[in-house]
Amino acid sequence: MPDIGLIELALIGLVGFLVLGPERLPEFFGQIGRIVRDGRAWLNGLKNQLAHEKSQLSNPINEVTSEIKASVENIVDVSKGDQRD
Numbered sequence: 294m295p296d297i298g299l300i301e302l303a304l305i306g307l308v309g310f311l312v313l314g315p316e317r318l319p320e321f322f323g324q325i326g327r328i329v330r331d332g333r334a335w336l337n338g339l340k341n342q343l344a345h346e347k348s349q350l351s352n353p354i355n356e357v358t359s360e361i362k363a364s365v366e367n368i369v370d371v372s373k374g375d376q377r378d
Contacts, residue, residue: 297305313321 309318309321
């Protein structure tokens with residue numbers, strides 16, 4: 294998000310006041326607020342959905358990784374046993 298300071302915010306308000314007038318300015322900012330709120334809700338939903346999909350994909354990968362590690366450990370144990378004999 295871009296950083297908007299007090300001076301920039303005041304300038305936006307002044308331009309909005311001059312362009313829209315005092316009657317329509319609150320309605321305009323209300324619409325902007327609704328758009329921002331809906332956009333944030335949409336992005337949060339998307340983020341949650343992506344996190345869910347990621348967890349569904351990573352679970353099988355973790356299982357296979359564990360199986361491979363167990364197999365490698367088994368092979369190492371067997372090879373150590375062969376070296377002792």
